[in-house]
Amino acid sequence: DLHQNHASQLYRYFSTTSARFCILTNGIVYEFYSDIDSPNKMDSKPFFEFNILDFEDHQINELKKFTKSAFSLEDILTTASTLKYTGAIKKILEQELEKPSEEFVRFFASRIYGGRLTQSVLEQFRQIVKKAREQFINEKINDRLKSALSTNEDKKEEISEVVETIGSSPKNDGIETTEEEIEAYNIIKAILRNVIDVKRVVMRDKKSYCGILLDDTNRKPICRLHFNRSRKYLGLIANKQEERVEIESLDDIFKYTDNLRAVIGEYSE
Template structure:
């Protein structure tokens, strides 16, 4: 089994294991040690993977790294581990900062066994950067992340190559963050960049506001068009096996005739965007449940995505009938609705969608006798 297969097999097991993992130590044993092993390192050889590596600093004694990966007797990668339910954005990585400065390792990893944040010292030598240069979720494991992760595996580990990649990832990540911010709320400078070649009139406040709205709309439409093209290609490949499409897609409406593209007068119309979102959500959830269990039910005010066509098992709701589209999640006591600027953002919520489905299945599983 090669690296990609090992990582994807591990990712597939995680949703089924989470309800049984109650402690940080269990997180290490069930999620993080198998991850290190998937990278090709022998977790049972202390000369290769050392748990609780001493990292004493001055008068601070007893500081220990959760795991250190060694090469030729020297640490090359440090792991600080948290419980799988921990939100890494709210975790202070102070221990990892301290470990990093007193060892020869060039990479530090902060993880809860699901999300992994990789750090290095691009800003200042031997001082861990404040922001990770690479991050990914095992519940939303994309091909690009797997390719980057492979560079850390034992068989191909090359320090200079990874540092070059780290520099590129750091800046590309920041560029994408800035672009996302501008897409949500474009600055005057950003709007002027697009407006200057096409508008010669006076740039009043009213005109600026109009072009800001047009800029947001044009960019979202462009991105949506690109996603649609990719989606069409993917669907064409998936439809290659001799399985009729109508039996694969289950769309229910409360109109007399359940044909979303041609509703009766005054009925409900399932839009192309809702279908696109449905296909994306199905593609995300196929890793944890058969796709036929994921069903769309369109109503007047929203488009619901259900598990097993059961109203008591809502996965999410699509609110696409207004100018600002949004999606509602059901991973808490109440529905949590957030804006959806573009369809591609659905992939960023993959972990949330999968966790909801896994919770429903876990609830119906028979309890073991005590």
């Protein structure tokens, strides 16, 4: 088992070299560390973990970034912070949803219950929270299945005026910003970093797609992310019209660097 005391030797190595990444492994679990919290000081927790016996598809995409042909220090560091905190939040959510703590139960109960939160009331809400969790997960699974079945219908959609459709939308319960959308957003910012201040690049998520905009305005769409289906599509913008291209992995976004930079040029003219 990998424990904190095993990382102490790695911690010393990291502080005496110019390395930006280091790995602790037992041959099955690989923990990737960097200095996100404090420069030149190895973080106490890894920003990415990979288990060769138990992994998700999106973790493969993260691992590919460390291959020799794709390695980019800037690109990895751009997403490392998001990966680290996203992973930590997911672990907390997993623990709370499996065995809700009193603070977690109290958070929901205080928002919907007007009476005094006694111990018996909290215990009652603990069961309600568990039941709500099960129903929520089942509903999300059913939504995904329905979404997969309607993939062919979405392919036929032709967009003639992207400016009118990309941009902000009223907040609703159907919107869910995924980890892959956040990662793709960071990749696009890395691509545009040399041509524009990335603070001007904004992500606006909608129910059917995720829009990437310039200056946070729907009049300047950069691209669209269609990740809500079984296949992933990148919507490229040119002359205010969209062309969808299928991508197998998020790394494929780099193939369209020229397209993404070109659309920025259109708004500068």
